[in-house]
Amino acid sequence: DAGVTQSPTHLIKTRGQQVTLRCSPKSGHDTVSWYQQALGQGPQFIFQYYEEEERQRGNFPDRFSGHQFPNYSSELNVNALLLGDSALYLCASSLGRRGTDTQYFGPGTRLTVL
Amino acid sequence: TQLLEQSPQFLSIQEGENLTVYCNSSSVFSSLQWYRQEPGEGPVLLVTVVTGGEVKKLKRLTFQFGDARKDSSLHITAAQPGDTGLYLCAGAGASGGSYIPTFGRGTSLIVHP
Numbered sequence: 194d195a196g197v198t199q200s201p202t203h204l205i206k207t208r209g210q211q212v213t214l215r216c217s218p219k220s221g222h223d224t225v226s227w228y229q230q231a232l233g234q235g236p237q238f239i240f241q242y243y244e245e246e247e248r249q250r251g252n253f254p255d256r257f258s259g260h261q262f263p264n265y266s267s268e269l270n271v272n273a274l275l276l277g278d279s280a281l282y283l284c285a286s287s288l289g290r291r292g293t294d295t296q297y298f299g300p301g302t303r304l305t306v307l
Numbered sequence: 308t309q310l311l312e313q314s315p316q317f318l319s320i321q322e323g324e325n326l327t328v329y330c331n332s333s334s335v336f337s338s339l340q341w342y343r344q345e346p347g348e349g350p351v352l353l354v355t356v357v358t359g360g361e362v363k364k365l366k367r368l369t370f371q372f373g374d375a376r377k378d379s380s381l382h383i384t385a386a387q388p389g390d391t392g393l394y395l396c397a398g399a400g401a402s403g404g405s406y407i408p409t410f411g412r413g414t415s416l417i418v419h420p
Binding site: 197226228233234235236237238241249251283284285295296297298299300301 | 412
């Protein structure tokens with residue numbers, strides 16, 4: 194049973210560019226949440242997708258957007274990259290939209306913005 | 308403003324020692340979770356506590372949820388090098404709000420052989 198997978202594992206971009214990160218949830222899970230973890234910080238919630246719609250959003254600008262596909266996989270898009278966007282981006286999957294169900298995290302994508 | 312404060316931020320100990328990590332907040336949570344994160348990996352859930360005063364044990368790890376559901380502690384007995392990692396607490400359902408967990412900054416633990 195595959196857990197949560199994310200791609201790519203590492204990515205280097207320059208300021209102003211756009212990036213797309215991908216996540217496949219754990220088998221049987223229908224909810225995907227995205228988090229940003231800056232160095233020395235805990236994960237910060239970006240948004241959650243359920244039934245292909247953004248259900249909840251954290252305190253992140255509109256430059257951060259996402260999508261969920263019918264197979265429950267998800268993408269995180271970040272436009273107009275800033276140096277401060279450098280972080281580990283984590284995807285977590287769960288079953289059900291309440292958020293009280295156990296979340297399983299992927300290994301993350303390390304984004305470096307130069 | 309950090310909703311959850313974790314202390315200490317860093318901890319470096321020798322194998323066999325005991326340690327306690329704290330997670331404090333001014334908010335009341337419906338549930339609180341503890342995770343361990345190793346370098347290059349995502350956080351892995353260790354335990355969820357939901358009842359004030361609740362104590363849960365996971366082998367050498369003991370988790371306690373405060374009576375008022377505002378704070379929690381993690382105690383490790385006879386630490387081993389395999390316990391090395393970042394320990395994160397996350398609270399959900401603060402003051403009847405979102406059930407998306409809010410994470411603290413974490414405690415980075417290094418256990419030396």
